[in-house]
Amino acid sequence: MGSFAAMLPSILMIVSPILITAVGGMICERSGIVNIALEGLMGIGAFTAATVHYFLEPLTPYSIWIALLAGLASGMIVSLIHAFASVTLNADQVISGTGINLLATGGTTFLSQVIFRMERTAPFRLGMMPGPGGIYPTAWIALAVVFVSWYVLYRRPFGLHLRACGEHPQAAASAGLNVQRTRYIAVMISGALAGLAGGCLVLTQTIQYTVNTINGAGYIALAAVSFGRWKPAGVSAASLLFGTAVSLAIYMVNIESLRFLPSEFFSVLPYVITLVTLVIFSGRNYAPRASGQPYERGGS
């Protein structure tokens, strides 16, 4: 199918940020912490990356990469709020996540007002350039993130420890693991990846950050985590399916024989497809057993 090859770059462009974020969310949930702040953390990463790129663009050719790193760092720093609330304070993990999502919308717009005197960042001149085959480097970043996460989760002692904390924190603690530290690291990884993904999104798909830049990509990543059954391959497949459906929707609008269908039909398709597949592949719950449960250090 020739048209699929033509669509591939745009599919990968849409999939990459979702996949990177979803892998972070997966790592976080495997350690036992649900991170619904992914949406907000992506926004913070996107804002930071767009701002840094705008200012460094005229100065250095490496501006894009510095911007991505800045996005990564900002996501990681803000995720510390979530880590502190849900690991140290044992608070309901939904609360700080929701709070960060609200803070991200307000905070990024507020900072835009302060820095650029408008509700969005000033547009940068040139975003990321596609590499060979029209494929953006973000696709390779996503691939690397998936591979490394699989390797660490399933082939390194740290991954085993992390998964143990998500399945049975008391048992992990009695085996001498520091559950709280492991969970802190997991939350920070998810924050860093969401921030990086936000940067990838803003630098490939648009020219500035607005409150609508992320537009639910973080929530979709959250859905991809459980749809992908908390496994790297599953999460990749879920993100790929969703990204394909989105690009298919963009692509189909331009097909003459399908013109009679309203454009909303194509827009809604990715969500319906995801929901239907979710129902078809339902069954037992694959979630890490302790996911979402606060861990209270052994009774005294």
Add this chain to the structure above:
Amino acid sequence: MKADSSAKPGRIDTILANDKAVSLIVVLLGLFLGTILVALVGKNPAGMYSAMLQTLTGFDIDRGTWNSRYIGEWLTASIPLILCGLSFGFASRTGLFNIGAEGQYIAGLTAAQFVALYFPPIPVLHWVVALLAAALAGAFWGGLVGWLKAKFEVSEVVSTILLNYIAFFLSRWASMQIPGANTYKTPNFPQTATLSSPFLESLTNGSRLNLGLWVAIICCVIYWFIIEKTKLGFELRATGLNKDAARCSGIKVTSRITISMIFAGMFAGLAGAVVALGSFGYGRVLGGLDNYGFNGIAAALVGNNTAGGTFVAGLLFGMLASAQPLMQSRQIPKEITWIISGLVVVLISLRAGARLFLDWRAKKIARASEDALPGENAQPREDRNG
């Protein structure tokens, strides 16, 4: 160990053990941090507070004028937040995480708009039917989530997220099919469909305050009654506290989950109707999410998922939202209200921190009293550990 004076139950323990008091402290802390932030960017925080005062009382301290319209607009902005907060809270009491209030809100809004445009214009009956249709549509959209969870074990977090977008695009498509509709609005509603109340309008100097106010209050009472006073409410709460224990004591957990989502959807659906018929005279073709569903989560969290608490918290967030234009006119970046909302929600986590602190204090006090009276406390100590 020496029994120092701090190791006695004191006022601090009473305050921190009270969720309402902690919520209040958290809100004040959020406002305080917001104030610092405004000062940091070189603006005068006094402007922020005078804008809030004007929203709450209608009194413009800078000009010395009074206009009750601001109070009306504040209440109008709070109504959908309260209703969406009830939606999140109701599901939450059953242990469900409903991020889908936004989609249920859209379902209700769309249904209300259709009834408003197509039902015969009979006074009173017209808007009553519109409200009922919205409640039903929201209940259906929410019930769908509960059914998917009960029947197929589809996580409500995922299905609500997806259904939000599905509702949004379906609503856009359906509304654009209405003859005379363009890409952002439908023709005007007949007067009989609107929730406007001349009494409330005259009371608030022509604000958009409408019958939705009573809808919100009635829903709070219904919420409180079902959750606290009925067998169903008890079963819902039991399911939320411990699903397995509930099942073992004969509660049909899966059907309770669906019922809980039906009620949650109903509240959010009514929020949609109130916004559609109360604040607008025409049907909207949505261009984006209104975000009442997401902001309602904040109201429920601050209100500790109770009816009264959600009502008060909804009023707080409604105040912040409707103070925005007034802040802007005082050169305060209006985004500060979002930041304060976010800070308040994040800081709600301190409630858990307060609990940790109280546990630590209780242990310290117990130890101190044991040291003071050795032997006598042997029996109570056994109780504490059990």
